[in-house]
Amino acid sequence: MGNYANTKVYGTMLKEDKLFNKSEIINILKDSSKNDWLFKYADKVRADNVGDAVHLRGLVEFSNICKNSCKYCGLRLENHNIERYRILIEEILSIVENAVNMGYKTIVLQSGEDSYFSKDKMIEIIEGIKKFDVALTLSIGERSYEDYKAFKQAGADRYLIRIETTDRELYKQMHPNMNFENRIRCLKDLKELGYEVGTGCLVGLPNQTIESLADDILFFKEIEADMVGIGPFIPHPQTPLKYASSGSFELALKVMALTRILLPDINIPATTAMETLNPNGRIKALQSGANVVMPNVTSTKYRAKYEIYPNKICLNDKPEKCRGCIGAKIESIGRKIATNYGFSHNKG
Numbered sequence: 469m470g471n472y473a474n475t476k477v478y479g480t481m482l483k484e485d486k487l488f489n490k491s492e493i494i495n496i497l498k499d500s501s502k503n504d505w506l507f508k509y510a511d512k513v514r515a516d517n518v519g520d521a522v523h524l525r526g527l528v529e530f531s532n533i534c535k536n537s538c539k540y541c542g543l544r545l546e547n548h549n550i551e552r553y554r555i556l557i558e559e560i561l562s563i564v565e566n567a568v569n570m571g572y573k574t575i576v577l578q579s580g581e582d583s584y585f586s587k588d589k590m591i592e593i594i595e596g597i598k599k600f601d602v603a604l605t606l607s608i609g610e611r612s613y614e615d616y617k618a619f620k621q622a623g624a625d626r627y628l629i630r631i632e633t634t635d636r637e638l639y640k641q642m643h644p645n646m647n648f649e650n651r652i653r654c655l656k657d658l659k660e661l662g663y664e665v666g667t668g669c670l671v672g673l674p675n676q677t678i679e680s681l682a683d684d685i686l687f688f689k690e691i692e693a694d695m696v697g698i699g700p701f702i703p704h705p706q707t708p709l710k711y712a713s714s715g716s717f718e719l720a721l722k723v724m725a726l727t728r729i730l731l732p733d734i735n736i737p738a739t740t741a742m743e744t745l746n747p748n749g750r751i752k753a754l755q756s757g758a759n760v761v762m763p764n765v766t767s768t769k770y771r772a773k774y775e776i777y778p779n780k781i782c783l784n785d786k787p788e789k790c791r792g793c794i795g796a797k798i799e800s801i802g803r804k805i806a807t808n809y810g811f812s813h814n815k816g
Contacts, residue, residue: 488726490683490686493685493686494682496722497678497682497723498678503718506726507755507756507757510724510725510728510729511756511757513728513732513757514728514732514736514758516732517732517733518733518734518735518759519759520802520804521805521807522760523573523761523806523810524571524794524806525575525737525760525761525762526570526574526575526576526787527576527578527762527763527764527765528555528560528567528576528577528578529579529766530578531555531584532552532579532770532773532774533553533580533582534579534582535580535582535583536643536646537643537645538632539708539709540703540704541776542707547707549706550706550773553773555767557592557596559767560577560597561593563766563767564600564602565600567765570787570788572791573603573807573808573810574603574605576605576628576762577597577604577606578608578628579607579609585608587618587619590608590619590622591618594622594623595622597623598622603809604625604626605627605628606626607627607628607666610646610651613657613661616654616657616661616663620662625664625811626694626695627663627665627666628666628667628668628695628697629658629667630668630669630697631651631652631668632669633669633670633676633680634687635676635677638676655691664812665691665694666694666695666696666697667691667696667697668695668697668699670699670701671699671701671715671716671719671720672701672716672719674709681719685723685727688731689730689731693734694734694812695737695760695812696731696734696736697736697737698739699741700716700745701714702777702779704775717745720741720742721742721756724736724753724757724758727757728757733812736758736759737753737762738754738758738760739753739762740780741777743781744777744779750794751800754801755801760810761798764782766787771783771784
């Protein structure tokens, strides 16, 4: 099984930055006989480096309007069968206040790339949210350096912008009218400005290879990501990929576990997409290296309209029910809910 099987010395190997190379990552991704070992190993790395506390991030999906045409996404500009919406500032702040009253310490503000939310509007929203004494993650796509700087100065702590794939040709296929180099520019700008930077990938895109997934994992390490979200591709019926096969839950879990091993100190969410494919997907992810869950705190009247992929879980559940449900699941596996803001261990 090679040097990566020797879990007794993984701490030393991590310190020396010699844990896995690309060929070893590829071998593990291809070989299902190592799955149990891999998941247990990733869980141990998680426990030893970030502890047993699970950080809950309250997700607010405040606009499903998007200018982009990503071939896998139900929010894409060309989807005319979706009811579009925007949640304006007063209601966003009301949703956040409700989440804070439920005990959330971090808010994740997510939308399509909606030009209505200008720099000034976003600053107003950020400043309003920060009055609730929460950490704030933005996930609103590609913006200018000046916008990112203004958002940071207004109080934003983290920024999530997934690369989705580091295979340049595949990126081009999946993202018409977008530019891989600009995506990289965004990540660099965010790092330079002092954000905790989140990225991630889709697992199972058409024409994606195991080799490119290995490159994705190594990319996360190369940029020293603070957060990495891994999700299986799930085809949406109103996209060009509607007839494609779904990604593999098992493979997505393996990519996530390997990411934990290579980046032991980062925050990794157990993504909702995993539970869409597997009824216990988030719990399995928490037992395989994840330490974050992002329950949806958006009002139920909007949730079904934010359909990046179909059959999302908990669409009709009130935020209070989601909070109670995931809390019970976390406790059922002997873990606890974190009471702090969950800042990256990389930040000291």
